[in-house]
Amino acid sequence: HSADAHRTDLMTITRFVLNEQSKHPESRGDFTILLSHIVLGCKFVCSAVNKAGLAKLIGLAGETNVQGEEQKKLDVLSNEVFIKALVSSGRTCILVSEEDEEATFVEPSKRGKYAVVFDPLDGSSNIDCGVSIGTIFGIYVLKHLQEPTLDDVLQPGKNMLAAGYCMYGSSCTLVLSTGNGVNGFTLDPSLGEFILTHPDIKIPRKGKIYSVNEGNAKNWDSPTAKYVENCKFPKDGSSPKSLRYIGSMVADVHRTLLYGGVFLYPADKKSPNGKLRVLYEVFPMSFLMEQAGGQSFTGKGRALDLVPKKIHERSPIFLGSYDDVEEIKGLYAAEE
């Protein structure tokens, strides 16, 4: 591809997914329609996040607006936008959002075959200081179209059809896998389109970065403590790893995917299941990691093998470069 071809022959996310889906003769465009509704949600949230700092200054956000109406918090607003976009796609039957205690069952007249699990605005504690935040999503397809039940989403992550995230950072980046590798798209604000900018992302086999909230070290289990000690004081003569921790999963995982290394949110004595949620945080990110050639481990086994019993269940997670996660698995195995 010449630079000029890139400039005039734009691979939008819709075109990319249509191309991919056309390889499946049974595909009738349903997935492309679903995805375009997710993309709409991401564009909306991106624009709202970009205006968040300014809106505060001119009184659009905060407690009340100029009309004296209560303003919705950005995470609540993002959730509403995604729920409405997904329902109106006519392609979904069950929605699980971090923001809602209960799953949403779509009314029969608007029902389709996909179940979507998502965190509409992850890392929202970072909004007020302008740090990158994101949306995470995973998609299951229901085999039978009878009355959907919660069991239809309480499935292992390896059954997901697709997963992705959108990061609202210095640019707005959407990373997607439909089970055939990982591709990254960047929003061109002047076109309002996501353009393929990171084709076929592969995570480096070994990385130089570890990413963890070290403030929890006092309560870590011994394999986690040993691993982080090895990162800082390697015993094999290699250089110590760098520590990078944003505290925003999408941003920390995005960096890990591109630069390599590991991201961990382990169990600790206070939270024996870690912090991150299985369905809409651990699964989608693990799906992407595996599709990019990395691994994802819970401390007990492959993350995508987990079978959640509740929609908001949590799990410890260690994900990233293949060799680095292999080392963590070795430390847990030695413990047994």
Ligand code: AHM
């Ligand atoms: P949230 O869903 O309440 O935003 O919490 C999830 C976030 C992740 O983005 C991030 O990886 C993690 O919490 C950071 O947690 P901590 O502040 O304990 O390090």
Ligand code: MG
């Ligand atoms: Mg979250």
